Amino acid sequence: MKRFECGTLVPGCEWHTRAEDEAEVVRRAVEHMRGTHGEEVIHPKMVEHIKERILDDQQAAAANQD
Numbered sequence: 537m538k539r540f541e542c543g544t545l546v547p548g549c550e551w552h553t554r555a556e557d558e559a560e561v562v563r564r565a566v567e568h569m570r571g572t573h574g575e576e577v578i579h580p581k582m583v584e585h586i587k588e589r590i591l592d593d594q595q596a597a598a599a600n601q602d
């Protein structure tokens with residue numbers, strides 16, 4: 537599983553998503569950026585920023601155990 541937390545990109549946003557593969561996580565994140573953050577045009581840079589912040593879900597779970 538892959539996981540993306542919007543708060544890593546947009547401070548204060550608590551939205552997050554999980555999916556089996558990275559492409560699906562990116563797709564959902566882009567949809568969220570459009571719908572919630574009013575990003576009408578998604579620049580390639582934005583997609584890069586999203587990808588940089590996608591975690592393996594197990595990794596995310598381990599980070600939360602602190």
Ligand SMILES: [Zn+2]
Nearest residue numbers: 542546549551
């Ligand atoms: Zn958000």
